[in-house]
Amino acid sequence: MYVNEMVEEASVHNRPERKKRLGLLFWICVGWIALNLLAAALANVLPLQNPIFQNYASVNAGPSLHHLLGTDDLGRDIFSRIVFGSRVSIEVSLGAMVIGFGVGAPLGMLAAYRRGKFDSILSSVMYVFLAFPAIIATIAVLSFWTPRSLLKIIVVIGVASIPLVYRVIRSAAMTVATKDYVVAAKVQGATDRRILMKELLPNVAPIGISFLLVGIATVVTLEGALAFLGLSVNAPTPSWGNMINESLAILQTNPWLAIFPSLAMCLFLLCLNFIGDRLRAHFDVSEGKL
Amino acid sequence: MSDSTQPLLKVRDLTVTFGSHRRKLSAVAGISFDIYEGETLGLVGESGCGKSTTGKALMRIVEPSSGTIELEGIELTTKKGKDLRNFRTRMQMIFQDPISSLNPRRRVKDIVAEPLDCWKTVEGAEREALVNDLLSKVGIDPVAYGDRYARQFSGGQCQRISIARSLAMRPKLLICDEMVSALDVSVQAQILNLLEDLKAEYGLTLLFIAHDLAVVKNVSDRVAVMYLGKICEIGPSDTLYESPEHPYTKFLLGAALEADPDSPIHGDVLSGEPPSPMNPPSGCRFRTRCPNATDKCANEEPQLVEIATGHQVACHYPLSTLARK
Amino acid sequence: MSTERKLLVVKDLATTFHTPSGPLAAVGGVSFDLNQNETLGIVGESGSGKTVLSRTIMGLQPRNNVEVSGSVLLNGFEVVGASEKEKRSIWGLEVAMIFQDPMTSLNPVMRIGKQIDEILRVRLGMDRQAAKAKAIDLLDLVGISSPAERYNVFPGELSGGMRQRVVIATALAGSPKLLMADEPTTGLDVTIQAQILNLLEELKERMQMSVVLVTHDLGVVATRTSRIIVMYAGRIVEMGSTREVFARHRMPYTRALLEGSPKVSNPSHTRLLAIPGRPPNMLNLPKGCSFAPRCSFATDRCREERPELEAASEPGHTFACWNPLPVKERASA
Numbered sequence: 001m002y003v004n005e006m007v008e009e010a011s012v013h014n015r016p017e018r019k020k021r022l023g024l025l026f027w028i029c030v031g032w033i034a035l036n037l038l039a040a041a042l043a044n045v046l047p048l049q050n051p052i053f054q055n056y057a058s059v060n061a062g063p064s065l066h067h068l069l070g071t072d073d074l075g076r077d078i079f080s081r082i083v084f085g086s087r088v089s090i091e092v093s094l095g096a097m098v099i100g101f102g103v104g105a106p107l108g109m110l111a112a113y114r115r116g117k118f119d120s121i122l123s124s125v126m127y128v129f130l131a132f133p134a135i136i137a138t139i140a141v142l143s144f145w146t147p148r149s150l151l152k153i154i155v156v157i158g159v160a161s162i163p164l165v166y167r168v169i170r171s172a173a174m175t176v177a178t179k180d181y182v183v184a185a186k187v188q189g190a191t192d193r194r195i196l197m198k199e200l201l202p203n204v205a206p207i208g209i210s211f212l213l214v215g216i217a218t219v220v221t222l223e224g225a226l227a228f229l230g231l232s233v234n235a236p237t238p239s240w241g242n243m244i245n246e247s248l249a250i251l252q253t254n255p256w257l258a259i260f261p262s263l264a265m266c267l268f269l270l271c272l273n274f275i276g277d278r279l280r281a282h283f284d285v286s287e288g289k290l
Numbered sequence: 291m292s293d294s295t296q297p298l299l300k301v302r303d304l305t306v307t308f309g310s311h312r313r314k315l316s317a318v319a320g321i322s323f324d325i326y327e328g329e330t331l332g333l334v335g336e337s338g339c340g341k342s343t344t345g346k347a348l349m350r351i352v353e354p355s356s357g358t359i360e361l362e363g364i365e366l367t368t369k370k371g372k373d374l375r376n377f378r379t380r381m382q383m384i385f386q387d388p389i390s391s392l393n394p395r396r397r398v399k400d401i402v403a404e405p406l407d408c409w410k411t412v413e414g415a416e417r418e419a420l421v422n423d424l425l426s427k428v429g430i431d432p433v434a435y436g437d438r439y440a441r442q443f444s445g446g447q448c449q450r451i452s453i454a455r456s457l458a459m460r461p462k463l464l465i466c467d468e469m470v471s472a473l474d475v476s477v478q479a480q481i482l483n484l485l486e487d488l489k490a491e492y493g494l495t496l497l498f499i500a501h502d503l504a505v506v507k508n509v510s511d512r513v514a515v516m517y518l519g520k521i522c523e524i525g526p527s528d529t530l531y532e533s534p535e536h537p538y539t540k541f542l543l544g545a546a547l548e549a550d551p552d553s554p555i556h557g558d559v560l561s562g563e564p565p566s567p568m569n570p571p572s573g574c575r576f577r578t579r580c581p582n583a584t585d586k587c588a589n590e591e592p593q594l595v596e597i598a599t600g601h602q603v604a605c606h607y608p609l610s611t612l613a614r615k
Numbered sequence: 616m617s618t619e620r621k622l623l624v625v626k627d628l629a630t631t632f633h634t635p636s637g638p639l640a641a642v643g644g645v646s647f648d649l650n651q652n653e654t655l656g657i658v659g660e661s662g663s664g665k666t667v668l669s670r671t672i673m674g675l676q677p678r679n680n681v682e683v684s685g686s687v688l689l690n691g692f693e694v695v696g697a698s699e700k701e702k703r704s705i706w707g708l709e710v711a712m713i714f715q716d717p718m719t720s721l722n723p724v725m726r727i728g729k730q731i732d733e734i735l736r737v738r739l740g741m742d743r744q745a746a747k748a749k750a751i752d753l754l755d756l757v758g759i760s761s762p763a764e765r766y767n768v769f770p771g772e773l774s775g776g777m778r779q780r781v782v783i784a785t786a787l788a789g790s791p792k793l794l795m796a797d798e799p800t801t802g803l804d805v806t807i808q809a810q811i812l813n814l815l816e817e818l819k820e821r822m823q824m825s826v827v828l829v830t831h832d833l834g835v836v837a838t839r840t841s842r843i844i845v846m847y848a849g850r851i852v853e854m855g856s857t858r859e860v861f862a863r864h865r866m867p868y869t870r871a872l873l874e875g876s877p878k879v880s881n882p883s884h885t886r887l888l889a890i891p892g893r894p895p896n897m898l899n900l901p902k903g904c905s906f907a908p909r910c911s912f913a914t915d916r917c918r919e920e921r922p923e924l925e926a927a928s929e930p931g932h933t934f935a936c937w938n939p940l941p942v943k944e945r946a947s948a
Contacts, residue, residue, distance in 0.1 A: 180391035187349050188405040188455070189378035198404075202395045336804035444893055474660035475831065476909075479875035479889035486884065503805065504834075508877035508885060527883045545809035546879050547834025551858045553880075559813055560806040563774050 026278045029271035036268055040087045049077040051084040052236045060254040070256045072246065078257060081238040082264050088232070088239035089265070092154055093219035097212055099158025104165030105208060109200055111166075112173035113182075113192070123170070126163040134160040135222065142231045150233055153226070157219055165215070172207040176200055206283035213276035217269045224265060240265045296363065297324035298495050299348070299463055304357035306340070306347045315568050317343040319519035319575075320357070322594070325463070330489070330496040332510030332527065334503055334542070338564060340519040341499045342386075345465045348497070349383050350374060361463065379409065382456035386468035388448035392440035398425070398451055399436040405458040424454040427491075428484060446477035450484070457492060464489075465497045470505060482509060503546040507531055512600070515539045518564055518575040521594065525601035535603040535610055538576045574606070582607050621688075622793055622825050623649040623672070628685035628695070630664075630671045639897050641667040643849040644685070649793070654819060654826040656836030656857065658872070659846035662894045668846070669795050669829045671695075673712055674702040690792055707738050711786035715798035717778035720785075721770040727781045728754070728766030734788040753784040756821075758814055776807035783814065790822060797829045812839055833876060837861065842931070845869050848895050848905035851924060855932030865927055865939035868906045904937070912938040 039046065049067075055075035062070045069078040111119040141156050142148060176182065177200060185195050220240070226232045227241025235242065240261045247257035306318040318340040325331045335341045346352045348359055350366070359366045361380055369377060385391040392401055403421045406412055412420055422432040428450040430436075440448065449469060456464060466485070470478040486509065489496060500506050506513055507527050514524040515536065523536040534540045541560035562579050565571055573591050577583040586606050594602040597610070630642040642664045649655050659665040670676060672687050674694040687694040692705050714720050722730055731750040735741045741749065747766070754762035757780040770778055779799060786794060796815065800808040816839060819826050828840055836843050836857065843860050845853040845868065853866040864870055867890075874888035892909040901907055907917040916937050924933040928942060 179393075180385040180387055181393045183351055184383070184385065184391050184452070184455070185393075185404065187351065187378055187381075187383050188408055188459070189375045190404065190408045191375070194408065198396075199393050203393070336806065446893055474894070475833075475872055475876050476660060476890050477893055479871075479877075479887040480891070482877065483887055483889050486886075501804065502877075504877040504879045504881075507879060507883055508881070508887070510883060531879060541806060543879065545805040547805075547808070547812075547832065547837065548879055549833035549837050549861070549873060549876055550878070550880070551837050551861050553838060559809045561810070563776060563807065 022278055022282060026275065029274045032267060032271045033275065036086055037090065039083050040090050043083050043087060046083070048080040048083060051076060051081045051238050053077075060250070060257075062256060069260045070254070072243075072257050073250050073254060078243075078260050081243060082240070082261055085238035085240045085243055085261065086264065086268075088150065088237065089220045089223055089241070089268075091150060092157065092223045092232075093216040095151075095154035096158035096161055096219045097215050099155065100161030100165045100215065101208070101212060104162040105169045107162075108166040108169030109173045109196060109204060112170045112177045113196060113200060115177075119170075122166075126166045129163040130167065134164070135225065138222070138226070139229065139231060142226065148231065148234065153223070153232060157222060161215060161219070165211070168211050169204060169208060173200055173204045176203040206280060209283075210276040210280035213272045213279070217272040217276075220265060220269060220272075298327045298362060299325040299497075300358075300360040301348070302358045302360075304344065304347060304359065305355045306343050306352055307355040313568065316519050316570070317567060318347060318354075319567075319570070321516070321519075321521045322357075323514055323521060323524060325495055325497060327462075327495055328493065329511040330498055330509050332506035332513040333497060333499045333516060334501065334506045334513060335516035336501060336542075336564065338518075338567060339516040340567075341501075341516050342467055344516070345383065345467045345497065345499050348465060349381060351383075379405070379459040380461055381463045381465065382459070382461040383465040383467060384449070384452050384456055384469045387472060388445045388452060388469075391452050392443075392448050394439060394441035397437050397439060398430070398443075399432070401440060401451060402454045402458060404455060409459065411459075420458070424458060425451075427457075427488065428454045429480075430454070444477075446473050446481060449473065449481055453481075453484070453488065457488065460492065461494070463495045463497065465499065467499045468501065469498075471500060471502065478505070485509065503531075503543060504548075515542065518567055518570055520575055521604065522576060523601075523603045523605075524594065525598075525603075529598070529601055533610065535597055535601065535608040536576075536605050537580050537582055537609065540609060574604075582612065620651060621648045622651045622653075622690055623827075624686070624688040625672065626686040626688075628668070628671060628687060629683070630667050630676065631682045633680040633682070634898070636898050640849050640900070641897065642671060643900075645846075645849075645851055646685075647844060647851065647854060649825055649827065651792070652819070652823055652825055653842065654816075654828060654840045656840035656843040657827060657829045657846060658831065658833060658836055658843055660831055660872075660894055662848070662897060663846040664849035665829050665831075665846050666797055667849075669712070669797050669827065672827075673706070673710060673795060675712075707734060707786075707789035707791060709791055710793040710795060711789065711791040712795040712797065713779070713782050713786050713799050715801050717775065717782045718770060720782050721778060723770050725769070726767050727770060727773070730781075731785050731788055734785060738789050749788075750784075753787060754781070756787070756818070757781070757784045758810075759784075774807075775803055776810060779803065779811055780814065783811075783818070787818065787822065790824075792824055794819070794824055794826045795829070796826060798831070799828070800835060801830070801832070808835075815839075833872060845872065848897065848900060850905065851933075851935070852906065853934040854924070855927065855929065855934075859927075859929050859932045863927070863929070863932075863943050865934040865942070866906075866936045867910050867912055867938075867940060869934075870940060871909075904935070914938060 053076060057075065058071050059075045060071065060073055061067055067077050071077055107122060111122050138156050138160050145152055182195060182199050185199050223232055223239065224241035224244065227239050228245045232241055233239055243261040244258060251258055302322045303320050304318055305316060305320050308315045308317055321344065333341045333344065343352060347354045354367055366377060399421050402424055403417055406417055406420065425432040425436060430447060430450055470481050473481060488494065498506060498509050510527045512525065513527045513530050514521050517538050523530065523534065523539045531543060534543060545559060560579060565578055571578050573589050574587040577587040592604045592606050594604045596602050597608055625648065626646045628642060628645045629640065632639045632641055645668060657665045657668065671683055672694065674697060676683060683695050685695060689705065690709055692709065694702065728750050731753055732746045735746040735749050751762045751766055754765060759765050759777065759780055800811050803811060812835065815826060828836060830836060840857050842855065843857050844851050847868050853860060853864060853869045860869065861873065871888060871890040877887060890909045895901060895905050903918045903920050904922055907913040922935040922937050924935045926933050
């Protein structure tokens, strides 16, 4: 540790900051995620086959020129179902995170900055919610709240994520809020709002962003799990989760049906997590000085 | 030093208590002092004596439990919200840790301009000119370094930037809380000299809080010594260092290490450690470690008494009276 | 003085870290020796290499990305190049070290007595009872009152000064011949600092050991050491008897250190001698004298050619400077 201090001490002297590189792999991951998002957004205008058109002439076909990734047991094009299925996964995860971060992040920052009663009451409430296993609660609510719709799924997962987001953002903001520069801003006469926006937010944001990416990845899996239990969007609308679910029955005859949606989901998650990791390291002020 | 009778800052019976009624900790247990315009008051003491808490209470970073703080005749302890914000321009503070007192993600120019932006006093080119002027005053080249981020600077430079920021609104009183203790000797000298220069240029009044006796003497006109939340002695720095009246001051000075091989090593080192401020001794707080303590010290708390002009001591048996006997 | 009496002989010692930004010569060729029962002070600012030097002497350096050359002969044992196992045979018995933050060198979840015990049992092969008795003796030796009761407390229950005393007790458990103290009193209050320094001095006499006191504080070394080494940017810039260096230093950096620190005996508002700039970037050291960019006496030669240590008038006093300060008259000192 003392070596690091030395090296840091020695290297910190007024040199223009060295450009930190994110690496090729990072950009490949970003590219893949961008491709996914683009495909999901433009699914309707892309020359894709109808994802719910059942072509009984070619059932359980393997990959071919006509069906890039083959067809399922009802003769639907798997490639097109994966693209359309990504819409559900992405809509649910983004929507849920908008709710989770929209509520959890400001509350977390405010609690860390204000402390005192506000913080202790809010934190107790959040911890009570955290004590429920989120996935069980989500399953329970979704089983009773029928008929299911995409919006309901988003709301349920989003609300369930609020305490998690709150906890992460609060602890990140707490380390910032105790720094002297926050006190200094206060004694210069900065308003609370200004301190939150100018001092706290920029220092909490990197942690928030990397947690956001992890959150999206988690919701994608959660949606998969819900679909697997038949609690996500209703058939025949595809989602990665319910495609995998449907594939189980015919795993023996058509493994492609399980492999391709799983692969799509896996790659998506891997890329998200990698991006989150790299971004956190990249924006960390203390780390990576060398 | 001005001979005006009205002090710039008047502190009376200031107390700061932490914790709830069960576990109460009086970090500052009723202190009174004045700071006159243009002077530097040094506040020394060992860790846990309440010197930093005093500074923070004056800035209302921690809330005083009782007592009054008057700046230019205006009572501050009752101020709230907007009123409190308004007085912030009159008093500023510089912190111990130079690195953590600057937001690592902001540019130096913006950091120094922060007070100006908060108050919207100047804008545009005027703001730019003022920031450049402040940075040059503290020895940071605004052209070369103004656009750099705070994290790219060393401790000494960060402390310079902090000083520039604190001067932006032209405060009357500057509170320096251990501002050089994290710096190397050669950098410390630069900052202390700079502080003296800026004090003269900006007509500042300083409260200089530090644990280093030599540093405090170097910058101060008067010095107050704190022990366990109380002021035990206050007086002109040269007199206080030469002929301390409080036994604690004497021990403190005796323990100070002089960078001089010929300076005597004091055999009579103060033994033991300060008692817990949770449960301070009755009467005089120093009596448990004081060689001269009597029953009177346990029963009766000594008050600050003027023993010579401007030299006050809170001791039943000041050292000069002991010597006479 | 014959070489047999030297406890420690350091020759051309260099420690270089290989960092992603290039080699960093934390210690760049240092030679000195230490007599038995002597206290040596090593003074320097942050980044001067004093801490790396003391750790290299101990043989404590990271396994990777570091290169140590030269020689450290500690009571006949060559530390440089020795294996971990060989070094373990001298740690604690020949040489021990105390650090700035006592909390990091104590195990927070182990009773302090046990921590001393363990060293005694493992290193000296004492049995349980003898070890406990010795541990209590040691706690008593370092001035911890009612040692038998304190034997059972955890480090967290002690104050900083008390903890440092415990650390000293653990260091002394194996009766080392050399005690390396790295900023032992930094972070302690002045009155506690005085207690610890007095204790170290007393223990040094009592246990007949040598002490190396590494510090940034000239006040700490002024009265407690017989010789001092002043370091700057990984090299020795001045070395000699403490009295001589304080009174008749030749290197401008030493003067800056001495006259740059405020003194209790000086009147208020004494202008300090402030040198510009700050210690150099160790990854990019100047070609000549490392101090030249901050030195008001620097000439072209200083910027081109690095000065080596040369002898001053008093034996043992050396300095590295092309334009040394004039010798002060003895009478005036």
